[in-house]
Amino acid sequence: MQMNRRTFIVSSAAVTGGLALGFRLPFGGPSIARAQDGSPEVGVWVAIAPDDTVNIRVVRSEMGQGTITGLAQLVAEELECDWSKVRIEYPTPGESVKRKRAWGDFSTGGSRGIRESHEYVRQGGAAARLMLVQAAANQWKVPASECTVSKSVITHAPSKRRTSYGKVAEAAAQLPVPKDVPLKDPKTWKIAGKPIKRLDTRDKVNGRMVYGIDLKMPGMLNAAIKACPVFGGTVKSFDAAQVSGMPGVRKVVQVGDDAVAVVADKWWQAKTALDKLPIVWDEGENAKVSSGTIAEMLKAGLDAEQAFVGNKNGGDVKSALSGAAKRVEAVYAYPFQNHACMEPMNITARYTPDKCEVWGPTQNGEGAFAAVLDASGLPADKVDVYKTMLGGGFGRRGAYPKDYVTQAVLIAKQMPGTPIKLLWSREEDMLHGRYHPVMQCKLVGGLDANGNLSALHMRLSGQSILAAVRPQVVQEQKGRDPLSFQGVFESGEHAFTYDVPNLLIDHAMRNTHVPPGFWRGVNINQNAVFIECFMDELADAAGQDPLEFRRKLLGKSPRALGVLNAVAEKIGWGKPAPKGVYRGLAHLKAFNSYVAGAAEISVSDGNKVKIHRIVGATDPGYAVNPAQIERQVAGSFVYGLSALFFQECTVKDGHIEQTNFHEYNSMRIAQMPKVETVLLPTGGTVWGGIGEPTICVAAPAVLNAFYRATGKRIRSVPLKNHGIELV
Amino acid sequence: MIRLSINGKTQNVDVDPNTPLLWVIREYVGLTGTKYGCGIAQCGACTVHIDGAAVRSCSFPVSGAAGKKITTIEGLAQNGKLHKVQQAWLEHDVPQCGYCQSGMIMAVAALLKEKPKPTDADIDAAITNICRCGTFQQVREAIHMAANAAAPKV
Numbered sequence: 001m002q003m004n005r006r007t008f009i010v011s012s013a014a015v016t017g018g019l020a021l022g023f024r025l026p027f028g029g030p031s032i033a034r035a036q037d038g039s040p041e042v043g044v045w046v047a048i049a050p051d052d053t054v055n056i057r058v059v060r061s062e063m064g065q066g067t068i069t070g071l072a073q074l075v076a077e078e079l080e081c082d083w084s085k086v087r088i089e090y091p092t093p094g095e096s097v098k099r100k101r102a103w104g105d106f107s108t109g110g111s112r113g114i115r116e117s118h119e120y121v122r123q124g125g126a127a128a129r130l131m132l133v134q135a136a137a138n139q140w141k142v143p144a145s146e147c148t149v150s151k152s153v154i155t156h157a158p159s160k161r162r163t164s165y166g167k168v169a170e171a172a173a174q175l176p177v178p179k180d181v182p183l184k185d186p187k188t189w190k191i192a193g194k195p196i197k198r199l200d201t202r203d204k205v206n207g208r209m210v211y212g213i214d215l216k217m218p219g220m221l222n223a224a225i226k227a228c229p230v231f232g233g234t235v236k237s238f239d240a241a242q243v244s245g246m247p248g249v250r251k252v253v254q255v256g257d258d259a260v261a262v263v264a265d266k267w268w269q270a271k272t273a274l275d276k277l278p279i280v281w282d283e284g285e286n287a288k289v290s291s292g293t294i295a296e297m298l299k300a301g302l303d304a305e306q307a308f309v310g311n312k313n314g315g316d317v318k319s320a321l322s323g324a325a326k327r328v329e330a331v332y333a334y335p336f337q338n339h340a341c342m343e344p345m346n347i348t349a350r351y352t353p354d355k356c357e358v359w360g361p362t363q364n365g366e367g368a369f370a371a372v373l374d375a376s377g378l379p380a381d382k383v384d385v386y387k388t389m390l391g392g393g394f395g396r397r398g399a400y401p402k403d404y405v406t407q408a409v410l411i412a413k414q415m416p417g418t419p420i421k422l423l424w425s426r427e428e429d430m431l432h433g434r435y436h437p438v439m440q441c442k443l444v445g446g447l448d449a450n451g452n453l454s455a456l457h458m459r460l461s462g463q464s465i466l467a468a469v470r471p472q473v474v475q476e477q478k479g480r481d482p483l484s485f486q487g488v489f490e491s492g493e494h495a496f497t498y499d500v501p502n503l504l505i506d507h508a509m510r511n512t513h514v515p516p517g518f519w520r521g522v523n524i525n526q527n528a529v530f531i532e533c534f535m536d537e538l539a540d541a542a543g544q545d546p547l548e549f550r551r552k553l554l555g556k557s558p559r560a561l562g563v564l565n566a567v568a569e570k571i572g573w574g575k576p577a578p579k580g581v582y583r584g585l586a587h588l589k590a591f592n593s594y595v596a597g598a599a600e601i602s603v604s605d606g607n608k609v610k611i612h613r614i615v616g617a618t619d620p621g622y623a624v625n626p627a628q629i630e631r632q633v634a635g636s637f638v639y640g641l642s643a644l645f646f647q648e649c650t651v652k653d654g655h656i657e658q659t660n661f662h663e664y665n666s667m668r669i670a671q672m673p674k675v676e677t678v679l680l681p682t683g684g685t686v687w688g689g690i691g692e693p694t695i696c697v698a699a700p701a702v703l704n705a706f707y708r709a710t711g712k713r714i715r716s717v718p719l720k721n722h723g724i725e726l727v
Numbered sequence: 728m729i730r731l732s733i734n735g736k737t738q739n740v741d742v743d744p745n746t747p748l749l750w751v752i753r754e755y756v757g758l759t760g761t762k763y764g765c766g767i768a769q770c771g772a773c774t775v776h777i778d779g780a781a782v783r784s785c786s787f788p789v790s791g792a793a794g795k796k797i798t799t800i801e802g803l804a805q806n807g808k809l810h811k812v813q814q815a816w817l818e819h820d821v822p823q824c825g826y827c828q829s830g831m832i833m834a835v836a837a838l839l840k841e842k843p844k845p846t847d848a849d850i851d852a853a854i855t856n857i858c859r860c861g862t863f864q865q866v867r868e869a870i871h872m873a874a875n876a877a878a879p880k881v
Binding site: 063064065066197198200201202203204205206207208209210211213214216222247266267268340341342343344389390391392393394423425426627631634635636637638639642660661662666667668669670672674675 | 743746747750754755757758759760761762763764765766767769770772799800801803804809813816817820821822823824825826827828829832850851852854855856857858859860861862863864865866867
């Protein structure tokens with residue numbers, strides 16, 4: 001491994017499919033920026049080496065969702081380059097700041113990696129192509145319009161001359177970058193839209209891929225950390241002398257006001273010493289909080305007078321409900337859940353009074369940059385962040401206050417010049433997550449004499465993520481957290497799809513001391529369970545088929561109807577199921593994609609659930625890599641069903657009780673249903689997300705099937721609390 | 728001093744004999760393909776072979792591995808040729824984040840040694856590794872692909 005202050009190569013595979021981090025600024029000419037391998041930049045998104053290697057810049061993070069491959073496909077499509085010569089390069093946030101944010105937003109959450117950058121990265125590829133062609137035309141003294149390109153080769157047919165991108169890249173780099181370049185019609189795509197293989201697989205099968213936990217640097221020490229188990233508590237005292245003589249221990253340090261770290265030669269030595277370190281905590285008032293007290297607080301919110309309105313339609317819902325021929329009411333609940341990324345939180349930091357740098361996994365390079373600025377106290381030109389591959393993200397590695405990046409810098413500041421790798425134990429990771437928000441929901445529906453849904457009130461009561469993470473957004477909304485209504489909102493990328501004559505969806509915000517975070521799918525997880533299970537309850541009360549009942553309410557949402565019909569058809573809805581097998585379905589609009597799911601399950605001994613099949617359909621507008629989309633759909637079901645069956649973080653005396661996978665289970669291969677994906681991209685001007693949306697349909701589809709199998713409505717997650725097992 | 732044989736090389740490590748094998752492999756020998764996931768043998772990210780059998784190295788003291796033949800993900804390929812499981816993984820594009828895949832591949836390689844043509848039930852019983860990305864559908868397909876691959880030429 002090679003490393004210096006500016007340049008850092010992640011793996012020895014510096015050829016196709018390798019990943020390089022960071023790059024160098026000008027050394028060749030006054031105005032040309034260069035890639036890490038010295039090749040000239042042709043616009044900010046592309047740098048091409050003399051051997052035709054194409055470095056495509058990606059600033060969104062790769063955590064398994066395939067974003068770097070998808071974004072590279074889009075750039076390569078417009079560039080018309082040889083795909084086999086493509087590699088990825090990560091510009092750093094520090095370089096971006098120096099260049100007036102040339103690469104835009106680094107944050108990789110909300111399923112926006114591709115859908116919110118496709119246009120400018122395609123423009124980048126197209127602009128580079130025009131520059132390369134112009135450079136060749138200039139050399140040949142012919143009009144650029146007479147030249148054609150294919151797979152990195154430029155041809156001037158009239159004079160039978162050919163050259164390659166690598167040969168004209170230096171000249172192209174000198175040209176101005178054209179703006180507003182027309183983009184290809186997606187129907188003509190040759191690289192994008194195709195199920196091609198990921199760029200980062202080889203090093204993931206031979207052990208060479210470098211995750212943050214794997215970093216090695218000369219003189220590096222390792223830190224293990226323990227923060228006060230009760231959120232909001234502080235360090236009262238600790239007795240460093242008790243462990244300072246243990247093997248490898250270099251230093252015991254306080255980190256901020258709420259954590260203590262042991263720094264040692266090896267991480268295992270640091271952890272062993274930390275386990276023996278006497279620490280006295282001041283747990284504070286939060287030590288009185290438990291899951292029971294939180295549930296009581298949320299329950300009170302279900303009927304509270306004051307609530308923020310997320311969606312309103314028609315007249316007075318309460319009087320419409322009281323006038324209904326039939327009234328249906330139900331209360332649902334969804335727990336705190338930890339992301340449990342396979343790679344525990346970690347980051348490596350080195351601080352000197354002149355420079356503070358961190359290396360490691362983050363979903364938001366710029367967010368990590370801001371955390372380093374803040375914790376180091378240094379100005380922006382003395383700070384940088386170098387990303388590694390992420391061993392899972394799921395929202396946990398976004399930007400949160402007082403998180404692992406801040407901690408590592410605070411430790412490194414106490415040992416200037418020494419690189420410190422901070423690694424959380426799994427136990428620390430479980431106790432200091434940024435948890436899926438806790439929520440309860442009361443739904444009241446009114447049916448008219450013909451069994452039509454005439455009125456619906458959906459009252460959410462529980463935690464707001466934005467109130468904790470981005471309070472300014474909540475302030476701008478006069479106290480409302482619009483994200484709480486994902487999938488049931490009045491408009492936009494999470495708009496409610498059902499057309500209900502009298503509708504009220506509101507949120508009684510009830511925040512807790514447990515820090516919330518964006519957990520793959522975020523609030524669509526619980527909102528889909530609430531609304532889509534309740535739709536089945538309403539259909540049942542109306543004596544109607546759940547699919548037909550929904551169809552009648554989706555007249556104004558043809559794309560929602562499209563995915564719902566697709567899963568119904570594929571699962572065989574309306575046709576007899578195999579003996580002992582029961583079906584359920586669900587749908588939602590999320591992150592601008594329309595998604596639906598249909599499950600087939602059987603239940604033995606009243607509590608052992610076998611999921612045989614799940615059909616997942618998505619209409620994201622455009623499909624950049626169908627093979628990766630299939631994998632994301634299947635993977636999202638694993639994440640969502642693990643949550644449904646097994647996962648709850650409970651609070652006792654102010655701290656989280658579950659410390660590791662033996663108390664916080666995750667689905668294994670034996671429990672994996674067969675997943676069939678239906679991809680229905682219908683185009684349009686708005687692109688939808690992939691990584692998250694489908695996660696939300698698995699749970700309600702299975703719960704609805706469970707009801708049909710057993711006659712029991714389960715209204716709280718996880719199912720283990722009801723004695724239900726996944727087999 | 729403990730004498731270890733890792734991927735065919737002898738390594739002498741000066742370490743507390745109770746140190747988990749995982750951390751000796753990662754921090755003393757410097758092979759980081761073997762991952763830490765839970766530390767309590769639940770997730771399987773740390774799976775290596777000891778005398779050919781899959782072992783969760785996070786919960787296995789280094790002293791117990793002395794004198795035995797240890798293979799890690801870095802030692803699975805032979806003479807520069809990927810193991811058939813690695814090859815199937817590559818061809819089937821199995822990994823997502825990839826963090827658990829070293830352990831998954833090692834567990835599968837051990838299974839195929841014992842049962843060259845595993846049934847789905849064999850796979851369900853033997854492969855209990857956690858993958859939070861949820862690659863199981865591809866894992867199962869790739870196991871069958873590897874099982875049906877021609878025996879590698881030695």
